[in-house]
Every structure is written in structure tokens, then in C-alpha cells.
Amino acid sequence: DMKVTQSSRYLVKRTGEKxxxxxVQDMDHENMFWYRQDPGLGLRLIYxxxxxxxxxxxDIPEGYSVSREKKERFSLILESASTNQxxxxxxxxxxxxxxxxxxxxxxxxxxxx
Amino acid sequence: SQQGEEDPQALSIQEGENxxxxxxxxxxxxxxxxxxxxxxxxxxxxxxxxxxEREKHSGRLRVTLDTSxxxxxxxxxxxxxxxxxxxxxxPWSYNQGGxxxxxxGTELSVKP
Numbered sequence: 001d002m003k004v005t006q007s008s009r010y011l012v013k014r015t016g017e018k019x020x021x022x023x024v025q026d027m028d029h030e031n032m033f034w035y036r037q038d039p040g041l042g043l044r045l046i047y048x049x050x051x052x053x054x055x056x057x058x059d060i061p062e063g064y065s066v067s068r069e070k071k072e073r074f075s076l077i078l079e080s081a082s083t084n085q086x087x088x089x090x091x092x093x094x095x096x097x098x099x100x101x102x103x104x105x106x107x108x109x110x111x112x113x
Numbered sequence: 114s115q116q117g118e119e120d121p122q123a124l125s126i127q128e129g130e131n132x133x134x135x136x137x138x139x140x141x142x143x144x145x146x147x148x149x150x151x152x153x154x155x156x157x158x159x160x161x162x163x164x165x166e167r168e169k170h171s172g173r174l175r176v177t178l179d180t181s182x183x184x185x186x187x188x189x190x191x192x193x194x195x196x197x198x199x200x201x202x203x204p205w206s207y208n209q210g211g212x213x214x215x216x217x218g219t220e221l222s223v224k225p
Contacts, residue, residue, distance in 0.1 A: 004155070031211040042217035043156075043201065050211050058212070090155055094211065099144055099163065102203075102213050104155030 002027055006091050006105035013112050019078040021108055023091030032074035033092040033102070034058075034066065043090065049074055050096070081112045115140055116214045117185075117202035125222040132189040134219040136202035137182075143206050145178060145185050150199045150218070159187075159200075192223045 007022035025032065034046040035058075045058030047066040055066050063085060067075045074093075078085055088109050094102040117136045126132055136145065144163045148156040162169045162178045162185065169176045175188040185204075189196055199218040 033213065035215070040217065043215040045212065045214060048210075048212050056210070056212070059214075088153075092156070092213070094213070096211055098205075098207070099161055100211075101146060101158035101161060102148075102156070104157070106155050107153065109153075 004093050004103050004105040006108050008108050011108055011110045013081050017081050019081045021076040021089055023074045023105055024072055025093040029093035030096045031094045034076045035090045037088040083112050086112045115204050117204045117216045119216050119219045123220045128223055128225050130192055132192050132221055134187045134200050136185045138204040142204045146203045147187050148201045194223050194225045197223045
């Protein structure tokens with residue numbers, strides 16, 4: 001069906017909680033991405049995974065970790081949520097071809113109170 | 114990793130006018146992609162132009178690439194209110210692996 005699905009559209013969590021953001025794609029893509037988007041800062045890459053159990057840090061990995069145990073699923077983990085992690089989080093996937101386009105989920109707006 | 118810088122940051126036009134957005138980047142690329150984001154949603158791929166192409170069309174979209182100036186432009190002709198969105202470019206080269214890096218985007222407002 002060519003879809004990237006993020007588990008929640010809106011999420012409210014308390015400071016210090018462990019937060020899991022889930023992302024699933026049905027296109028058998030090797031690459032998966034997590035971005036955060038803040039006003040005036042554009043999209044910033046948090047983590048990138050190019051295969052199961054493989055990951056690379058993006059530009060802003062601090063305070064986040066990721067898990068990719070299955071090809072179709074890529075989880076973003078906030079070990080101890082803080083208010084400065086309030087943001088829109090976007091997941092994307094792509095194949096590994098040189099001319100591959102990325103497909104995005106609908107986004108998760110996370111508020112940490 | 115390479116990031117594109119879109120210009121202008123914001124653009125407001127009337128329906129029926131053309132909209133031009135620009136993207137500059139710093140090092141050589143293999144391709145450059147343009148994406149659109151409607152308010153509060155995920156990005157949608159619009160068009161990809163390869164480094165050996167100078168111009169590409171898709172419907173009302175026209176993309177140009179000038180590798181000597183390290184810049185690209187996206188032209189939307191005969192704009193509609195539904196074109197109101199943010200537009201992002203993503204330059205890509207082999208040596209950044211599969212990573213796609215985006216800038217701040219251009220926020221386009223098309224007034225009816």
C-alpha cells in the first residue's frame with residue numbers, strides 16, 4: 001500500500017518518562033529515518049538506519065536512542081523525556097537506490113509537560 | 114552531510130501567479146530532490162533531478178539545476194490556493210550514504 005505509519009498523531013508525556021515513538025513501513029525499504037521539526041529550524045535528522053540493527057547518528061542524537069529489530073519497524077526512544085524535546089517528530093523510509101525518494105509518516109506531535 | 118538552503122524563507126503570492134523557490138548547496142551532488150509539506154503533515158516527494166540534468170518538468174512544476182552555481186530552483190506555474198505549503202530541497206551525494214538532509218524550507222502562501 002506504500003505507507004509509513006507512525007503510532008500516534010498526538011502524544012503528551014511527563015518530564016522524566018521513557019517515551020517510545022513507533023514507525024512502521026510496508027514497502028520493504030532498507031533505509032529508515034527519524035527527524036524532528038521545530039519552527040525556524042526546519043527538519044533535523046536524529047537517527048538513520050540502513051538495515052536491521054544498523055544505525056547512524058544524525059545531527060541531533062543527544063537524548064535519543066533508536067531500535068530496529070525488524071526491517072519494517074523503527075522506534076525512537078526518549079530515555080528520559082524533557083520539555084525541550086517537545087516537537088513534531090517525523091519518520092521516513094526509502095530504498096537504497098541512488099535515486100530513491102523518501103516516504104514520510106504523518107508525524108507525531110509530542111508535548112512533554 | 115550536505116544540507117540545502119532554501120530561499121526565500123517565506124513567499125506570498127496571488128492565485129494564478131508563478132512561484133519560484135531556490136535552493137543552494139555547498140558540495141557536488143548526484144541528485145537533488147524537492148518535497149512539499151502541508152501544514153502539520155509529513156513531507157511528500159515532488160520531483161528528483163539528477164546531476165546530469167538541467168531541467169525537469171512534472172505537471173505545473175519545473176525544476177532547474179545549475180551544478181556550476183550549486184543551485185536549483187523550483188517553479189510552480191499558475192499557483193492555486195492548494196499549493197500553500199512548505200517546500201524543501203534535499204541535495205544528495207553518494208558519500209553521505211542514504212541520509213537525506215533537509216533545510217528550513219520555503220513557506221509558500223497562495224492567496225485566493
